[in-house]
Amino acid sequence: MATKETAGSLADLPPPLTIRHADALREVILAAFETRSEVVLNVPADAAVDLSFVQLVESARIHAGRNGRSISLATPAEGALLEVLQAAGFLKTHETTSFWLHRGDCQ
Incomplete structure (x- = not known):
């Protein structure tokens, strides 16, 4: 899958993306x-993911927005991350679908 191009800082996230590694x-x-006001998260496609990771990213997204910053994903959610998002009901609004799946005009 193509990586999103941006002037932001790419943050490579080390797996697993679970509660034990939340800190x-x-x-x-x-x-x-x-170092940047725009951060792009590089989520490994094969990483183990749990709901704590989704909550951490959602919290970071809200915090960034309130402080004139932005956060996005390098690629649309897939694999375990997509499964967690679907199971937890995070893909029910235009805003969350745009963020997690790169669908729509807001990212």
């Missing part, structure tokens, strides 16, 4: 925001 993932995201 480390949070630090990766915060470190990326230290």
